[in-house]
Amino acid sequence: MKKVILSMALVAFATVAFAQKKVVSSAEKNFKKGDLEVAISEVNAALENAETKDNPETTLLKAKILTKQYSLDSTNAMSTVETGRSALQNFNKAMEMSGNSKESKVGKEVNKEDLPDLPEVLRPYSLYTLKNQTFNKAAESYENEDIDMAYEFFNLMSEIDPTDTTAMFNAGYIANELGRYDDAKKQFITLIENKDYNKLSSYYLLIQIISAEDKNPEEAYKYVTRARADYPEDKTLSEFEVQLLLQMNKMEEAMASVKEALVDDPNNAGLLLRYGYLLEQSGDMAGALTEYKKSVEADPNFFEGNYYTGAIFLDQAREILAKINDLSDDEWEKNAPTMTKTAEGLYAEAVPYFERALSLKPDNVEIMEILFNIHSRLKNTSEVDKYNKMLVAKLGADWAEK
Template sequence: MKKVILSIALVAFATGAFAQKKVVSAAEKNFKKGDLELALTEIDAALDNPETKDNPETPLLKARILTKKFGQDSSNVASTVETGRAALEQFTKAMEMSGNDKESKVGKEVYKEEIPDLGENFRPYSIRTLKNSAFEKAIVTYENEDMEMAYEFFNLMSDIDPTDTTASFNAGYIANDIGNYEDAKKQFKKLIEVKEYNKLSAYYLLIQIISGEDKEPEEAYKYVTRARADYPDDKTLSEFEVQLLLQMNKMDEAMASVKEALVSDPNNAGLLLRYGYLLEQSGDKAGALEEYKKSVVADPNFFEGNYYTGAIFLDQAREILSKINDLTDDEWEKNAPTMTKQAEGLYAESVQYFEKGLSLRPDNVEIMEILYNVHVRLKNTAEVEKYNKMLVAKLGADWMEK
C-alpha cells in the first residue's frame, strides 16, 4: 500500500511539474504570437509556482515579453518607462539566479546582440533590445521637446548599461535643464569616476549646480580642485576657481589664483573682470578700472565688463562730488569748479560703457535709469528725454515715484 501511495504521489508531482512547464511553454508561444497580455498572465503564474519560479529561464521569458511590450508602446509616457524598468528588473533577476555569469546559457540569452533588420520572430528581445528601444524613445521624445520623458528614457538607458557614458551624460544634461538637479548630480558624479572618459563637461555642469543651485561653494571648490588636477590647462576651471574663492571670501587665495591664471591667459575677459573686482575690494579703484577696461578690450560684447567699467567711473565721480561738499568756503571758491568739471568728465566717460551694456541687454531698466540720471547731471536735454520715454514705456509715466 505504501508503494502504491508513493507511486500516486510521484505521478501527481510529475503531472504538476509538467503542467507548470506547459504554462511556461504557452507563455512563450503567446509571446511569439504577439498576445503579450495573455503571455504575461501565464508567465506570472509560472513565477508564482514553486515548480518553475526558481528556474532563471522563467524571469528571462518575462523580461523578453516586457521588452517586446515596451518597444511596441508608442505612447512614450510614464507607464512606458515602468514597463521598461520592469523588464530590466526581470533581466537582472535572471542573471542573479545564473550567478551573474554572462557565459551561461541564460547569460548569453540576456546579452544576445540585436542584429538590425531581423524579422520580428528572430529578434532576441534581450537586454540589448531593451536598451536600443529606450534610445529610440529618448530620441523621439527629445525631438518632440518632451524633456521630462526624454530624461526618463536616457536615464533608463544609463541603468540598463552603466558603462554607456553618452546615455549618462544625456540624462544628466537634460535633468539639469529641467531642474532635476539631484538626478543630474548623480549622473555627473558617476561620469567623473570613469577613468578613460573625457569628463570636462561633466565637471563644468556639476560645479555649476553645486555652487549655483545648492549654494555650497566649499563643496563646489572640492570638485574644481579635483577637475584642475585632471585638466590643469583648462581656462574655464581657472575662472571657476577664482569665482568660488570670491564666494568663500578667500581674497588672498583668489588674488593669487587669478594672477596665475592670467599669466597663461592674459586676454580672458572673465579673469580680467575678477582681477579688477579683487583690486576694487582692496581699495585700488584705479587698478580696478584698468582691469575692467582691459576686459572690454578683450571682449567688446562682454556685458559685465562694460557695466563694471561704467560703474567705477560713476563711483569716482561721486567721490569727487562728496569731497566738494566737505570743502571750506575758501577751498570751495578755489577748487570746486575744477573738481566739478573733473567729476562731469567721469560721468561722460561712463556713458559709452552703459550704452554698450544697454545695447547688449535692451530691456535692462537699471541701465536706462543710470543713463537718464547721468544725462540729467550733464544737462543733455535730448538724451534725458530719450531715456525718459524708454522708462515710461517700460515702467509707466510715474516711474520716478516707484
C-alpha cells in the same frame, strides 16, 4: 498498498509539474504570436508556482515579454518607463539565478546582440533590445520637446548599461535643465569617477550646480581642485577657482590664483574682471578701472566688463561731487568749478560703457535709469528724453516716483 499510493503521488506530482511546464510553453507561444497580455498572465502564474518559479528561463521569458510590450508602447509615458524598468529587473534576476554567467544558456540569451534592422521574427528581445528601444524613446521624446520623459528614458538607459557614458551625460544634462539637481549631480559624480571618460563637461556642470544651486562653494572648490589636477591646462577651470575663492572670501588666494591664470591667458575677459574686482576690494580703484577696461578691450560685448567700468567712472564722479559739498566757502569758489568739470568728464566717460551694456541687455531698466540720470546731470536734453520714453514704456508714466 504503500507502493501504489507512492506511485500515485509521483504520478500526481509529475502531472502538476508537466502542467506548469505547459503553462510556460504556452506563454512562450503567445509571446511569439504577439498575444502579450495572455503571455504575461501565463508567465506570472508560472512564476508563482513552486515547480517553475526557480527556473531562470521562466524569469528570462518574463523579461522578454515585458521588453516586447515596452517596444510596442508608443505612448512613451511614465508607465512605459515602468515596464522597461520591470523588464530590466527580470533580466538581472535571470542572470543572478544563472550565477551571473554570460556563458550560461540564459546569459547568452540575455546578452544576445540585436541589430537595428533585424526582422521581427528574429528579434531576440534581449537586454540589447531593451537598451536600443530605450534610446529610440529617449530621442523621440527629446525631438518632441517632452524633456521630462527624455530624461526618464536616458536615465533608464544608464541603468540598463552603466558603462554608457553618453546616456549618463545626457541624463545629467537634461536633469540639470529641468532643475532636478540631485539627479544631475548623481550622474555627473558617477561620470567623473570613470577613469577613461573625458569628464571636463561633467566637471563644469557639477561645479556650477554645487556652487550656484547648493550654495556650497567649499564643496565646489574640492571638485575644482580635482578637475584642475585632471585638466591643468583648462582656462575655464581657472576662472571657476578664482570665483569660488571670492565666494569663500579667500582674497589672498584668489589674487594669487588670478595672477597665475592671467600669465597663461592674459586676454581672458572673465579673469580680468575678477582681478579688477579684487583690486577694487583692496581699495585700488585706479587698478580696478584698468583691469575692467582691459576686460572690455578683450571682449567688447562682455556685459559685466562694460557695466563695472561704467560703475567705476560713476563712483569716481560721485566721490568728487561729495568732496565739493564738504568744501569751505573759500575753497568752493576756488576749486568747485574745476572739480565739477572733472566729475562731469567722468560721467561722460561712463556713458559709452553703459550704452554698450544696455545694448547687450536691452530690457535692463537699472541701466536706463543710470543713463537718464547721467544725461540729466550733463544737460543732454535729447538723451534725457530718449531714456525717459524708454522708462515710461517699461515702468509707466510715474516711473520716477516709484
